[in-house]
Amino acid sequence: MTQRVRDLILAVLATIVASTLSFPYWRDFSYWAESHSMWWIYFAVGFVLAVYVFYVFLDCVRILFLHDEFEKKKAASKSKYRIPLDIEEGGEK
Amino acid sequence: MKIEYQTQRLSMRFFMLMLFLFVLQIIFGMIVGLQQVDPNLLVGKLNFNVARTEHINLGLLWILTGFIGTILFVGPALSRRELAHPWLIHVLFYALIAAVLWNVYAQGLAMKGVAGWWGGQAWFQEGLEYIEGGRIFDIVALIGFGILGFVLLRTFPSMKEWNEIHWGLAIGVVALAVVWLFGLFYVSRLDLQEYFRWFVVHYWVEGVWEVIHISLIGFLLVKMFDADVKSVGYAVFWGVILVWLSGLIGNAHHYFWIGTPEFWQFWGSLFSAFEPLPLIFCFWHIYLDAHQNNKPLKNAPAFYFMVGSVVLEQVGAGILGFTMTFALTNVWSHGTWITPAHGHLALFGTFGMLVIGAAYYAVPLLRGATDFDQRLGKLAFWLLFLGISGMALAFAWGGTVQMYVYRTLGLEWFGGDVFPALDAYKIFVPLFGFVTAIGCGVLVYDLVTIGRIGGRKQPEIVNRRKAQPTRGWSRPFSGFEAGIWLVLMWIFGFVITFGILSFNLSQVRIEGNPTVPYTMAAIGYPGLLLVTALFVWRFLASLESRIENTESK
């Protein structure tokens, strides 16, 4: 199973939980923007967008950790090597 | 590090003004807290609504003042040149003082019902929670934001050289003014007015301030830990995007009961359920950057407050916000003390602690005090942290009782049964307020005197050990352990959430038996706050015990 599929499954699961907690069980369809068909659209669009948000979250947290590993390796292999910092100019030791 | 650009020194006066306004805010906060206990206190002289408005407005204003100070300090360093048009910053400073004084005075007019109506607008004060300032204040503030944005953008290098921190700050400062515009007109429909009021409040706090917060945390991490600017930039970009991806529609959690249609209940619940995600992301970001190389803390108080900011953001904004953000829980918690429990931790915790941290970073540098006594700063941190946590606990427990007595039982307030039911919890608000006030006093004394009073130096306790201990409370802090702490916090968060959800059970709602929600609140809130305090202690103890010459040098 690739990383992507795993992330997607997790995102879908998280969205299902969030949707279950979010569903307004007492709705009364009082006007057209709250009609049954509109509710299906809301649910579908909301679900896709929410899955995306969670998927992105998983992806960028993982990369955050990858960065860290990468930095540590670099520091270990080349302890004298300094990364040029864009916003640094001397000053800090 | 020494100060390279003279205009960075302009930030000092803003930090000092910030401290002054913080003290004022705490004074009004103490009055409001005591009025909760005795509602007759100062009636007719300073009614609760005026004192509370001052408390809220000064809270926002000192944080904004701190933001300005931090941005002025950071701007030249980010741009590698002096601030553009420093005279405008002088204007900004005095305009800010004038606007604050005017607003403090004008809010008092509410006692006589004077709003200064003219041309359909309220010019003196407009009695809308969080944006109580009248048009006069609003317009001066707008000009102030304009000046700040103009100076910052003129100082920045050309756009080609911008990294994500530049972008974050630039967008943040411009959006500060743009979002403010939605509070600049009178709306006669209550539902529409509340709709736009939350545009200002929600998008400011969860859209704009959060962006500034992420950018400033990013910058300070680069400075304090030599973190790599590109990976910090990555974190800033995705932090900001996650804030907006969840918070843009997440604003709908304010539109459940204000007279807007019910579809908001679905949208608001679903997306604000994900609003803690950027905060979890930010949490890992600060953890990883602080652990990339095991450099010891040079400036402990600054880092204490930054950790406090990110952790209380996680707990106050993230977890406590999560517990009450679903329509199913919010229908009970809306309009009760559950809200200020979240509000105090989220606003002071996230933004207040950030600007205090920034002040602790900047002030010693500006005064050239490289070796200052850091103990007072640490003490101030713990007092403020415990004070605000205790207040949140009092509000949360009181709010749970209030949900039951006010909503489930439908009883009445003053003279009725809600007010006496809250008695036991009301006392703890000024009590922990007092702890916070002492913390504020220590903080102000320390920041005002650092580098001034006869060379208070860091006592020689460092370097007694040869290496960081590998066991015990101050052993190195692994990512795995941090994850466990985070999961623990969230477990308690879910206990709280299901506690509020349980108000929907027929056992509670029809039979009126509060055992389930009371038990879950009794476990959830103190559990959450205890885990939070222990986590902060553990994190900081580990960092404190780092010693020089381990790996990084």
Place this chain on the structure above:
Amino acid sequence: MSCPDGSCFEPQKRIRALIMLGLMMLVFIMLSAFSFVSQHKQVTPDQVSFDKHQATDGKRVFQAYNCMGCHTVVGNGAYFAPDLTKEYANAGPAWITAFLGAAATWPTEGAVKSMLLMPHIAADSGVKTIEEYYAKYPGAKERVERRGGKPTYMPNLLFNGDEIPQLVAFMKYTSAMDTEGWPPEVKVKDLDKRIALAQGGHSAPLRSGSKPAAADASTAGAATAGGDIAERGKTISASLGCVACHAPGTTKLVGPGWGKLHGAQVKLADGSTVTADDAYLIESILKPNEKIVEGFPPSVMPPYEAIVSPDDAKAIVEYIKTLN
């Protein structure tokens, strides 16, 4: 560097994220547009009035006094005092008017009754007798019974002019709003049971003041009968809520102050001048619209002859005399 192994398509991801953000903005704007179209049938303040007062004006008064700084409305505000959204539906215009006039004291039944004497309030509440009023506005009944005449925690804000009816109009508007089922309906029935539960499940509910404190003027009067007649007048005027509009000094509130009033020369709206003697003052209590004092609009004060006996009116006049 954003992806160490170079396989994470960072620029594409960023663009995709911005596109999704744009989509969300579109969703948000559309939902917002749906929220305020007329098909939604949400009530607007220009559709609601109380007597000749508009809810739109009431909203300005509501903001000017920063009511939200203590109360909440649609659940937003300060959590220090009750939520006002459904206050009109719960307590009704007569109770609210009586309360706001002298907010430092909980209105007694006499005060609510005297408000019901005003034609516009009676018309707006849609009832004739206090019993019907209580049936329609149960909040008023509970409050009068449990704490009528006792001090409140709300400061007396000394509203002027039309501010009170304007606020009533605003609360009528918020009551009419569809707030999607908030605050949630109370499903625990029986007030005594609820009070007992709130007080920690005592079997015998401790209803404070379950006996009407000063339910109406005659009881209050009878209780002190035989005592000082002026003192009795003071009690009656307090229980009727007279002090809401009439200051004990010479200050003009809604009506003229009572200080130095007895025996004074009073100029009437028709240009004539009368002496404020006992007979004039009694008539002004029982049939206030017979002679209107210059500078005061007519039909503001209800005719009290329905609920105040001539003896009680005399007692009030005796009390007014002591204020000279």
